[in-house]
Amino acid sequence: MALHTAEDTIKERNVAIHPRLQEFTFSAKRFLKNPLTIIGLVIILSFAMIALFAPLIAPPQNADPYRIPHTGWKMAPSPPSAEHPLGTLEQQYDIFYGIIWGTRLAFKIGVVVVAVNLIIGIILGSVAGYFGGITDEIIMRITDMFYAIPFLVMAMALVVALGRGLKAVIITLIILGWPTYTRVIRGEILVLRDRDFVLAARASGASHLRIIFKHILPNSIYSVLIIASMNVGTIVLTAAALSFLGLGSETGYADWGQMVSMSRNWIVGPADNRLAFWYVVIIPGLVIALFVLGWNLLGDAARDVFDPKMRRR
Amino acid sequence: MAENLIDIRELKKYYPVHGGIFKRHIADIKAVDGVDLKIEKGECLGLVGESGCGKTTLGKTILRLHGATSGRIYFGQSEDIIERIESLLKSENPEERQEGEKLLRQHDLTRLSRKNLLPLRKKIQIVFQDPSNSLNPRMLVKAIIAEPLIAQRLMSGKDIEKRVLELLYTVGLAKEHMMRYPHEFSGGQRQRIAIARALATYPEFILMDEPTSALDVSVQAQILNLLKKLQDEFKLTYLFVTHHLLVVKHISNRIAVMYLGKMAELGPTAEIFDKPLHPYTKALLSAIPIPDPKTKMEKIILSGDVPNPINPPSGCRFHPRCKYAKDICREVEPKLEVAEGRHQVACHRWKEIS
Numbered sequence: 001m002a003l004h005t006a007e008d009t010i011k012e013r014n015v016a017i018h019p020r021l022q023e024f025t026f027s028a029k030r031f032l033k034n035p036l037t038i039i040g041l042v043i044i045l046s047f048a049m050i051a052l053f054a055p056l057i058a059p060p061q062n063a064d065p066y067r068i069p070h071t072g073w074k075m076a077p078s079p080p081s082a083e084h085p086l087g088t089l090e091q092q093y094d095i096f097y098g099i100i101w102g103t104r105l106a107f108k109i110g111v112v113v114v115a116v117n118l119i120i121g122i123i124l125g126s127v128a129g130y131f132g133g134i135t136d137e138i139i140m141r142i143t144d145m146f147y148a149i150p151f152l153v154m155a156m157a158l159v160v161a162l163g164r165g166l167k168a169v170i171i172t173l174i175i176l177g178w179p180t181y182t183r184v185i186r187g188e189i190l191v192l193r194d195r196d197f198v199l200a201a202r203a204s205g206a207s208h209l210r211i212i213f214k215h216i217l218p219n220s221i222y223s224v225l226i227i228a229s230m231n232v233g234t235i236v237l238t239a240a241a242l243s244f245l246g247l248g249s250e251t252g253y254a255d256w257g258q259m260v261s262m263s264r265n266w267i268v269g270p271a272d273n274r275l276a277f278w279y280v281v282i283i284p285g286l287v288i289a290l291f292v293l294g295w296n297l298l299g300d301a302a303r304d305v306f307d308p309k310m311r312r313r
Numbered sequence: 314m315a316e317n318l319i320d321i322r323e324l325k326k327y328y329p330v331h332g333g334i335f336k337r338h339i340a341d342i343k344a345v346d347g348v349d350l351k352i353e354k355g356e357c358l359g360l361v362g363e364s365g366c367g368k369t370t371l372g373k374t375i376l377r378l379h380g381a382t383s384g385r386i387y388f389g390q391s392e393d394i395i396e397r398i399e400s401l402l403k404s405e406n407p408e409e410r411q412e413g414e415k416l417l418r419q420h421d422l423t424r425l426s427r428k429n430l431l432p433l434r435k436k437i438q439i440v441f442q443d444p445s446n447s448l449n450p451r452m453l454v455k456a457i458i459a460e461p462l463i464a465q466r467l468m469s470g471k472d473i474e475k476r477v478l479e480l481l482y483t484v485g486l487a488k489e490h491m492m493r494y495p496h497e498f499s500g501g502q503r504q505r506i507a508i509a510r511a512l513a514t515y516p517e518f519i520l521m522d523e524p525t526s527a528l529d530v531s532v533q534a535q536i537l538n539l540l541k542k543l544q545d546e547f548k549l550t551y552l553f554v555t556h557h558l559l560v561v562k563h564i565s566n567r568i569a570v571m572y573l574g575k576m577a578e579l580g581p582t583a584e585i586f587d588k589p590l591h592p593y594t595k596a597l598l599s600a601i602p603i604p605d606p607k608t609k610m611e612k613i614i615l616s617g618d619v620p621n622p623i624n625p626p627s628g629c630r631f632h633p634r635c636k637y638a639k640d641i642c643r644e645v646e647p648k649l650e651v652a653e654g655r656h657q658v659a660c661h662r663w664k665e666i667s
Binding site for chain 1: 373376378431434435437438439441442443446447448449450451453460461464465493494507510514
């Protein structure tokens with residue numbers, strides 16, 4: 001490959017692409033250089049496709065599409081067959097159907113929780129970091145309180161208090177998730193607040209809102225976006241853990257954590273064939289792991305591209 | 314006598330120091346401690362002093378980037394109003410003093426409300442030391458230069474583009490620079506962008522906060538000449554903060570020397586260089602390197618460091634490092650007094666030692 005010379009740059013300019021687009025293509029190129037990034041991207045895009053086309057891949061048979069259809073009440077899971085491509089859980093819940101609709105649910109939980117957390121975190125973190133003083137003190141002491149109690153204990157207590165079920169899990173994860181973002185954004189803003197370009201904006205007569213949104217956040221938001229992309233996986237994992245503990249969705253719901261929970265009694269098979277029911281644990285577990293891995297790879301890649309320290313200046 | 318654009322009276326800026334478990338207020342860093350300074354319309358006043366003497370703080374207080382602890386800054390106010398307010402404030406009668414305070418809220422830059430301050434933002438601008446720090450890395454040059462115009466809603470759409478283009482030409486850049494990011498420019502070009510931004514709103518006063526210190530020597534001269542040209546062209550008033558004395562000699566009409574938050578000496582550039590009166594100024598000037606190895610010159614090397622501004626020395630702040638110090642210097646604080654003409658000095662013994 002030929003080196004990128006100054007002449008090339010001039011040529012590119014003459015094509016007259018908008019510099020923002022150029023900046024974007026530059027980032028995208030760097031983004032796609034890493035093979036791990038492409039793996040992450042492929043994983044997440046595949047999951048997204050599955051979530052999007054769930055009704056086509058696995059047509060719902062109940063009024064609530066998230067209810068996994070089950071054929072019969074037989075307790076022991078059935079191995080993969082023509083009728084059930086990935087086998088069934090206990091009481092003959094179809095694993096394939098659960099995985100497909102579980103993908104949709106995972107996106108729903110992950111994206112909703114992380115988006116709300118981001119919004120709360122950015123607002124509170126900006127206020128705390130930018131204005132400082134007593135506001136900062138109050139907001140940061142509240143986030144400290146969240147860090148003082150073990151996460152899972154707090155989550156379980158909150159879910160029970162909110163009345164169990166998926167909704168309770170989502171609300172709990174929202175309540176517990178924002179302090180991380182608030183802290184990171186506050187730290188970033190503290191660094192930027194006294195930088196000369198922010199002072200210059202103040203001397204230019206820019207309002208506080210304008211300074212935060214036009215000058216500070218565009219320079220600091222990437223760190224939380226990276227955390228957010230990694231957290232989508234983590235949030236789904238936590239939701240699965242809560243479901244596994246019996247606090248999330250009810251039995252037969254297309255939720256990966258719930259599916260693992262239903263497999264609890266079948267991890268080990270009968271004495272003559274210990275691995276008889278391998279599919280009930282391995283398949284949902286693998287899917288969860290893959291989902292989390294995808295988001296982590298994506299987050300890592302985002303850090304490589306967006307981290308200002310690693311960017312060209 | 315020339316008209317004053319800025320009149321600073323008894324300005325103080327203290328930074329509180331907190332300590333202990335309860336973050337009690339235990340001391341103050343006295344960055345600027347009672348400074349009186351007048352900046353005349355159309356002049357370039359050089360403000361020199363060593364690191365940490367409060368010169369940048371003083372400048373940034375004029376821009377209201379820092380709030381003042383006490384004191385007054387009058388910007389573009391007529392002599393009559395200033396004198397009236399000052400005499401009201403000194404009055405014995407508490408009602409008159411109250412009247413003075415009320416007037417201050419409309420005329421004193423440090424006390425203006427945000428709303429009343431905004432029109433002044435147009436007239437007061439700043440150029441920072443390091444342009445790689447003072448330009449938002451995620452904004453296009455066009456947006457950076459237009460920022461004051463947009464933030465203050467002075468222009469819109471096509472007019473902004475025209476004005477930006479005009480400014481680019483003024484500072485020696487071209488149209489194709491408009492749609493680029495700051496990281497695509499050299500240091501000198503970036504400083505030109507910063508200067509263009511400062512000029513955007515047709516200011517009257519620009520604070521130059523060491524605008525050449527971060528640049529290559531070859532570029533420094535270009536930028537200095539540009540600043541000089543712009544000053545003539547747009548009738549600007551500069552406060553030129555620097556620790557580089559030769560730069561100041563090149564561009565300033567008058568020089569103010571600061572030491573530890575106080576004004577030490579003030580006078581026309583030629584007089585300060587020819588006949589420095591304050592021992593500190595003498596030491597500063599003797600530190601300028603002369604590009605001729607044969608010249609023998611008496612170097613005054615100051616002993617010790619700048620004292621801690623939390624607890625400055627009694628009397629004259631310079632006395633622990635001054636070889637002429639006597640008892641009076643340790644006990645009485647010298648006031649800025651007129652030496653001759655427009656030359657002022659704050660030293661008890663300037664007559665004897667000169």
